[in-house]
Amino acid sequence: MKLNRIKIVLILLGLTFLFIIDDVLFILLFKELELWQLSAAVYFAVSVVVFFLNLSLALVVYRALKRRPVTGWEGMIGKTGKALETLANSGQVLVVGEIWQAESMEKIRKGSGVKITGVSGLTLSVVKLKDH
Incomplete structure (x- = not known):
């Protein structure tokens, strides 16, 4: 049972980091182009919000993958x-x-x-x- 929980946590974290890559690149692009003049605290806050949004998305994707489609008779x-x-x-x-x-x-x-x-x-x- 404990192994299943570890597996679920690892899958969720993997999906979260997969989804967060594009968000991090987006933030870095804006920082490099100097479109945002924000403090480190704001970047951290945005990163935390983005992380939890991506974690929520990963949870939805995981539940959809876990559910087996019922087809046929x-x-x-x-x-x-x-x-x-x-x-x-x-x-x-x-x-x-x-x-x-x-x-x-x-x-x-x-x-x-x-x-x-x-x-x-x-x-x-x-x-x-x-x-x-």
């Missing part, structure tokens, strides 16, 4: 939709704006909400959503 499980016709055994449902062939073990009336429990080829297995 795995992404369909748990989604909800609406029965376009009465499903005695099979019929059509509307899920995420797409019409799918569906099968159900129970009778589902037209217009009822359905929840996807499985996928077999291009056919969805659905159950009726419970009314609250």
Whole structure:
């Protein structure tokens, strides 16, 4: 567990320093061109702010990289939709704006909400959503 935390900290610091390189070059360019006549304290304050902004950006990037994209049939499980016709055994449902062939073990009336429990080829297995 401790090794994972160290790994996360090192990745975040690496990303932060990667993002901060262009900011440092920008500050040095302005200093060399004498576009800014600022004291060392102001440069330090700007550097600290830029560092924390870049650390925040690194954290966002790390979370995005850590999250695995859900695609394919795995992404369909748990989604909800609406029965376009009465499903005695099979019929059509509307899920995420797409019409799918569906099968159900129970009778589902037209217009009822359905929840996807499985996928077999291009056919969805659905159950009726419970009314609250």
